[in-house]
Amino acid sequence: MSDNFRDAVIVTCMDRRLHQRPDGRNYVAEFALNKWLNAYLITRAGCILDLVHPKETGHYRSLIKDISIPASKGIKELFIIGHENCAAYPNYKLRMDEVDQHVLDVRRAREIIHSEFPKLDIYPHFAELEIGTKDIFIIKAA
C-alpha cells in the first residue's frame, strides 16, 4: 500500500487548527492522505510569509534551508498550504481582501521556491474557513 504514496514536501502554517486536533481532525494529514503523499512537513508561523514578506533576511534563508533538506533527497513535489485567519498575518477588515492577499502570496511563494529549486513541482493551496466557522477548513488549489 505504501508503494502508492509519492514522496513530497508540505509547507504550511504551524496553526494548531490545521494539525492534530483533540477531536481527531487533522486537515494537513487528511490533505496528504487524499493526495497519496508521504510528506516531509515544514510548519512555519505564516506558512510562506517568510519568503514573500520576510521581516529579516535570515527568516527567508531559514525556510529555504528547510526545503533544501528534502529537495536534496530527490523529492520532486512541494505543496504550499496557506490558510485564512492566520495569526502571523495582519488583521483584514474584509475577508475578501485577506483571501486575495493569501492567494497572491502562495502563488508568489511558488515562483520564489521555483527560482531556488527549479526541479521541484510546486502546488500552491489555500485553506479557507467554512463560512461562519473559526476552525473548519476547506483546502483548495490556489
Ligand SMILES: [Zn+2]
Ligand atoms: Zn497561520
